[in-house]
Amino acid sequence: MNSVLIIITVLSCVSANERKVNHIISTLERAVLFFEVNYDRFNLDGVTGYRVLQALLEDTLKRWTLSGPEADSPYTKVEDLVKKVGFTVEMAIKELKLHQPAYFNAFEPILQVNFWTFRPEWTQTDRKLVYPKWRVKECFEEEDSDICMFQILGTWKDYRVNCLDTAKCTKLMTTLYCSDYSLSHQLIYFILAEIKNCTNIVGSQHPQSRNSISTQRLKKIFCTNMMEINLHIEKDGFPVYQRDLFLENIMLCGMIGYSDFYKTRWLEAILSWQYPSGCYVETGRSMHSAEMKQNAFTEHKRVKREDVLLDDNCSCHKTAVAVGALGSYLRFYGISQNVIEP
Template identity: 25%
Template sequence: MLLFVIVMLVLEVSSSFPDRDDVLDALDCLVHYMDVHRRELNVDAVFGLRMAEGQLWQLLSNESLIMHLPVSTAHRLRDMAYTIQNIATDAVPYLMNLNRSYFEQFLYVISSPWIKSIYPRKLQLTDNDNFAVQSDADENQYVDFTEEQSDLCMAGLMGTLHKNSERCFISDKCRAFMVSEKASGYYLTHQLLFYSLGKKLGCEVVMRNRLAVGGFDIKEMERTLCGRVYRQMEVLYSTGEISVVDLFLESAAVCAPLGFYQVMKLDWIAFALKWQDDCGCYKDDHDTPQEQEMQHEMTVRRILVDRTMSDGCSAHMSGVAAGYLASSLYWLLVLSRGQLKGTPEAATTPLDVVNTIRIKLKKCVKEINKYSGLHEVLSRVDMGSKYSFLLLLLVFVVGLFVVAYYFRRRLLKRGQIWVHRLFLQV
């Protein structure tokens, strides 16, 4: 009975982590909200939706994944991809009226889904990447690199700086920002977005030549910067505050499509799902003094410009969340099918194995709970933290020792019989 209770407790811990259906429901709910409120979207919301659409099409094109999904799930994925496509198309006239010059400058990033081949890659993590939340003054070595300057760098790549501008233009200041390894906060996510945009535009050769002057390499820069993103997300997650959710989502949304699946930890996905509003959107709410102070420390620089929608929803955060949830769904399915094996950069880590086991355990819990009244007691206890999991694991181990000590004589006797039989066979 003791072992049964312990096992049930461990299973209950695992059930607190999200699975494929949880993320799929969250994304479906968010897309539905943005579909209903498509007239209120801005450029960054549609940009996030286009990123999500690209991830969905990438997923649907992977036959080895889709063939193992229920037909209804595959249909939901396809329906969401088409819905996002319609939202982005129908939102164009409203985006144009909202800010015509800004719309024309960033038309390229919202005109089509962000579809690219995704290859699993391992992060480059070093102790030097351990950093705390920094203030505005110390956040960057390029303090004068503002959001407006970031927009100019993106426009230079897209060829929308001037009427006759050509694509793939990278100024000296933009190059200096590209290779900075000390950026953090939104500066860091802007760097990675710059690389992604450049490759999507076909500017990879120009970028490679510009980086080669200082001995830099695009792939290594992406690996290094996403390593810093991972450390940054550790800090953001540890705060547990809503004030960091926007940057948290954006951090993962720019690295996951590059193949760095390690930013999609199950407890981090659970943290992101926690802040989704009942109506489906995400609200950038900083009502308390503590949250306002935290938001000031992390800075309010965004990829683009935010807009408050109906119900107090944030267009920017909701758009980024769409990209984040689609990436989460993609990597949950890839990890669950073990498709990382055989790739040059993606040896499965112990964490991946644990995460896969947790997903399978959650399915077992759903079945066990149908026949056990113990779930009603356990559901009242918050077992979601990793510390609770470790504590329960310790209790489980101690329980095994207690059982072994209680039956020690019987076990010893049984062992002697086995040894005796072994010698007789020899």
């Protein structure tokens, strides 16, 4: 009897996961169509989100574990999405070269088709690593994190060398108790350092300790606190102005293997936020409206600098991190057999 119950449970789990996969694919199809229509109006951050999506989908196809007649259709649909996203990203890159040449040149490596790679292993966050408190102010400005990433990528001004290590960036990117976008950008910094194989940085020493903190440890600290932030956002009812950060946290921590970010209830919320046109929207009249900034953000919390609003308040950045998060969910369900709720 126990064996029968186990089989039934496994089959039920597989069926539920296939339904999730189909819902994710349908949502991504609408988001990709939106990108195809508006690619020439997307900024670099928005295009990067779709390039990450392409990489996630390609990795999903390589490791696909769903089987049976019903699995053929979603596999074929994912193949079609990869082709559409890849083609449209290349078209968008041509526009970026024309309209954002300096910013494009600085971040060009992350738009390369083979830049993003993913590990097959899964891990989870550790609540013992939750910060006892968070800094009230952002730890650094977005321009500061951009410079640190340029140094990793080898695109910083006259220093055209990969993995440039500076004391300022080491201090900024290993500072503890950061929150919100400072925290997520700290994680991005070390993701890029690992991808670029910056061995001089991934084992960097924390400025406040004599002991070296490994990259894996730092990433676990960062993702644990990004999880805590997401749980707070959920508890507050997913305020619209915090959904961008919520989605970014899932995309980043999910793509580096933190499976506890793939909560079914979060997936259902993300699917429900999509606008009929396929995008994810902001509220208010304009991202640059002083009234919206005052109402939507508490003191010291910044608005995403690199965002563009399209028709119907469609947000390039929010749509980009949404497709990244959904692509990460799809990879999780597509390559993991008998997935159980994290």
